[in-house]
Amino acid sequence: MPTADRHFSEDASRVLASAQFINTHSQDVFVPQDGVKRAASQILTRMQSVGYSTADWKKHTLTPSVANSQAIEWIFLVDALNFSFWSDQPHCQYSVTLDGKTYQGYWTLCAAVNRALAAGVPVTDAAYYAKASDEELAHVFRGDEGVESMPLLGERIKVLREVGRVLVDKYQGRFTNLLACCEGSAQRLVHLVVSEFACFRDEHQFHGHAVAMYKRAQILVADIWACFEGKGLGRFVDIDSITMFADYRVPQALCHFGALEYSPRLLEFLRESEKVVREVGELNAQQCPPTPGLLPPGHPWEIEIRGNSIWAVECIKRCIEESGTPVNAILLDFYLWDYSKEYSKEMQEIPIHLTRSINY
Ligand SMILES: Nc1nc2c(c(CN[C@H]3C=C[C@H](O)[C@@H]3O)cn2[C@@H]2O[C@H](COP(=O)(O)O)[C@@H](O)[C@H]2O)c(=O)[nH]1
Numbered sequence: 186m187p188t189a190d191r192h193f194s195e196d197a198s199r200v201l202a203s204a205q206f207i208n209t210h211s212q213d214v215f216v217p218q219d220g221v222k223r224a225a226s227q228i229l230t231r232m233q234s235v236g237y238s239t240a241d242w243k244k245h246t247l248t249p250s251v252a253n254s255q256a257i258e259w260i261f262l263v264d265a266l267n268f269s270f271w272s273d274q275p276h277c278q279y280s281v282t283l284d285g286k287t288y289q290g291y292w293t294l295c296a297a298v299n300r301a302l303a304a305g306v307p308v309t310d311a312a313y314y315a316k317a318s319d320e321e322l323a324h325v326f327r328g329d330e331g332v333e334s335m336p337l338l339g340e341r342i343k344v345l346r347e348v349g350r351v352l353v354d355k356y357q358g359r360f361t362n363l364l365a366c367c368e369g370s371a372q373r374l375v376h377l378v379v380s381e382f383a384c385f386r387d388e389h390q391f392h393g394h395a396v397a398m399y400k401r402a403q404i405l406v407a408d409i410w411a412c413f414e415g416k417g418l419g420r421f422v423d424i425d426s427i428t429m430f431a432d433y434r435v436p437q438a439l440c441h442f443g444a445l446e447y448s449p450r451l452l453e454f455l456r457e458s459e460k461v462v463r464e465v466g467e468l469n470a471q472q473c474p475p476t477p478g479l480l481p482p483g484h485p486w487e488i489e490i491r492g493n494s495i496w497a498v499e500c501i502k503r504c505i506e507e508s509g510t511p512v513n514a515i516l517l518d519f520y521l522w523d524y525s526k527e528y529s530k531e532m533q534e535i536p537i538h539l540t541r542s543i544n545y
Pocket of ligand 1: 241242245248267268269270271289290291292429430431432433434435518519520522523545
């Protein structure tokens with residue numbers, strides 16, 4: 186294998202190796218193998234009954250319905266900003282209403298982008314978002330009357346400046362041109378994205394080791410693959426090397442299915458934090474174990490939850506493959522994320538970790 190490919194394939198195992206390292210060194214988050222087996226059979230049965238596939242990606246109201254180069258620019262913009270939608274003010278949580286439907290969470294981002302495009306704002310054009318004023322961008326992402334502003338709006342504007350500048354200076358203002366450099370390799374694309382854009386570098390220290398999650402770089406590849414249903418610009422020979430995207434929503438579904446478990450003290454902390462942070466607003470907790478409140482980015486518990494989520498999906502994937510059914514971590518992830526949104530009432534039993542981060 187040419188050196189460059191070996192280098193990229195090392196990156197492929199880099200996220201998985203990180204997840205395995207985190208799993209073996211975790212004290213408060215576990216991936217119980219009996220839970221993995223139960224989850225694998227339940228998820229497989231459900232996925233087969235609904236016929237879950239890449240075609241589902243374009244069925245969402247707000248995702249591009251046509252796979253073309255404009256869709257690529259849309260996906261890049263959205264996945265550059267695809268982070269931190271949870272609210273510490275649930276009574277006036279950030280929302281965006283479009284065509285009579287009100288969205289919260291991740292879908293607010295898509296709704297705001299589509300609203301701008303419908304108003305003739307070239308928001309998916311790097312030349313626009315590299316240079317637009319802060320006020321113009323704040324207007325693009327404005328919420329409904331009386332709601333809080335979009336979480337981390339200032340950081341989002343900084344991200345747009347950074348990625349827009351690189352695309353304009355080096356790729357004629359189009360992510361499609363950067364995509365063309367990866368020669369159909371998902372790992373080359375992940376590697377290129379994290380080397381070109383600092384804001385995608387989802388890397389951390391855990392027990393003295395460097396670990397990588399690359400959540401937004403990987404979901405960027407996955408969204409392109411799913412939008413094009415694995416063909417044309419979305420064809421990647423090594424797409425199955427992409428892992429689950431370590432966010433704050435899929436861990437809820439993994440706990441619900443029994444493939445992820447928290448220690449009593451972590452569960453207590455998460456439950457208390459949801460109460461405290463939503464009653465008294467953001468608290469900055471630096472102690473370990475932290476007093477209930479925000480879980481600081483890079484805290485061991487944050488890394489354990491995210492790393493074990495990646496590892497749990499990998500174990501579920503291997504379990505399903507043993508039954509002879511081909512599946513990859515992307516489809517499992519998309520399915521679990523959609524499931525957590527569809528059954529959000531049941532999910533409320535399981536607390537999420539409240540970390541403010543541009544990584545997820
Ligand atoms: N692991 C994983 N994390 C995902 C997604 C998506 C959106 N993808 C959907 C769109 C088309 C595809 O069909 C996918 O179904 C957003 N997120 C993350 O969730 C969090 C937002 O949650 P809430 O506040 O409840 O909306 C936040 O960290 C965001 O980064 C995913 O797919 N997987």
